[in-house]
Amino acid sequence: MLALPHTIRHALPMRLVTWNINSLRLRMPLLEKLTTALLPDVVCLQETKVTDALFPLESVRALGFEHLHYKGMKGYNGVAILSRLPLSPVVDTPTWYAQEDCRHVAATVHAPGGDITLHDFYVPAGGDEPDPETNPKFAHKLAFVDEATQWFAQQKSARTVLVGDLNIAPLEHDVWNHRQLLKIVSHTPPETQRLTQWQQTGFVDAMRRFVPPTDKLYTWWSYRNKDWRKSNRGRRLDHIWVTPDLVPELASMSVLEEARDWPSPSDHVPVVMDIQPQS
DNA sequence: ATGGTGGACACTCCA
Numbered sequence: 001m002l003a004l005p006h007t008i009r010h011a012l013p014m015r016l017v018t019w020n021i022n023s024l025r026l027r028m029p030l031l032e033k034l035t036t037a038l039l040p041d042v043v044c045l046q047e048t049k050v051t052d053a054l055f056p057l058e059s060v061r062a063l064g065f066e067h068l069h070y071k072g073m074k075g076y077n078g079v080a081i082l083s084r085l086p087l088s089p090v091v092d093t094p095t096w097y098a099q100e101d102c103r104h105v106a107a108t109v110h111a112p113g114g115d116i117t118l119h120d121f122y123v124p125a126g127g128d129e130p131d132p133e134t135n136p137k138f139a140h141k142l143a144f145v146d147e148a149t150q151w152f153a154q155q156k157s158a159r160t161v162l163v164g165d166l167n168i169a170p171l172e173h174d175v176w177n178h179r180q181l182l183k184i185v186s187h188t189p190p191e192t193q194r195l196t197q198w199q200q201t202g203f204v205d206a207m208r209r210f211v212p213p214t215d216k217l218y219t220w221w222s223y224r225n226k227d228w229r230k231s232n233r234g235r236r237l238d239h240i241w242v243t244p245d246l247v248p249e250l251a252s253m254s255v256l257e258e259a260r261d262w263p264s265p266s267d268h269v270p271v272v273m274d275i276q277p278q279s
Numbered sequence: 280a281t282g283g284t285g286g287a288c289a290c291t292c293c294a
Contacts, residue, residue: 022294023286047294049287075287076294125294137293167294223284223294267285267294 011112013251013276014085015040018163018238020122020220020268024048024080028059030262034270035063038256041084042109046122046165046268048078055080069107077102079120079164086110090117094151097144113249113277114159121148121164130188138185141167145194152201161275162203162241165268168195171208173216174236186235203241206273210253219255220268228260240273251276 017040021027024045034040043065050056050072060068065082069089072078079102081087090106103122108115124144127137145168170192172178181187199205211217218234225231242250251274259269 026286047286075292127293224282226283264285 011277013274014111016042016273017270018044019270020046020165020266022047022266024050025056028056032063043082044120044163045080048072048080050078069105071102071105073102077122079105079122081105081107081120083109096147097140117160119162123167125167126185130185142190145198149198149201157202157243158245160243165237166239167237169235169237170195171213173213176233199241202243204244204247206240206242206250207253209250219271221260223267238268238271240271249275249277
């Protein structure tokens with residue numbers, strides 16, 4: 001038998017992925033590709049577009065995710081937490097905007113380094129016209145973020161991670177052209193100010209701990225550009241926020257841009273975060 | 280200036 005060095009064994013990092021997959025059933029092969037390549041411990045999906053009754057349970061379990069918490073509806077929206085680590089679903093979450101449209105699930109992940117509470121969000125996209133008076137989708141988006149802000153302001157959050165497609169690119173370099181996108185839904189001041197308020201209820205922008213705000217950082221490229229990489233008109237719509245107590249545990253982050261070139265890709269790419277418990 | 284692409288579902292919604 002090998003002699004182990006007389007040191008405290010370090011807990012392995014927890015690898016977390018967030019990804020707007022834009023139809024789970026259509027892109028099961030891509031979820032398998034992601035899982036094989038990266039061996040994530042926890043995957044948070046948005047836009048699963050599948051009812052709970054039709055959720056591809058056995059295929060997801062076969063990838064090693066035995067612990068699941070998901071909420072879906074027919075055709076639209078839908079969120080899912082897939083985990084190799086045990087989960088305790090959080091059940092007392094609000095019904096946002098007085099309608100259950102499957103945009104939020106939460107669970108406690110029983111990770112080796114300690115429990116982590118995880119929130120998975122899909123914020124309404126908000127339509128085209130950035131005017132809440134004329135565009136009910138934009139009004140919904142603003143109200144959703146306001147409600148989330150109020151709810152998290154009342155929570156005492158520790159060891160909490162909030163991820164998802166928040167459909168807002170808050171910083172100047174979260175979009176390919178700041179001045180041009182100030183009038184485009186996802187980067188208008190009413191949205192970016194609200195997202196900042198929400199974040200300030202107790203979270204840190206974990207992705208920007210790894211890439212300074214002066215550098216461009218995108219997670220989404222429209223299907224409508226012929227050559228997404230050449231035009232590179234991206235936006236950072238997907239986010240990972242953590243409570244300050246987890247900042248020392250943030251070990252690495254990557255945006256899996258190559259996934260935008262996978263066969264029949266989502267228009268969003270996965271964001272990967274390794275969380276390394278302190279020894 | 281406007282339409283460009285893609286998914287779901289059932290002919291039109293949503294992103």
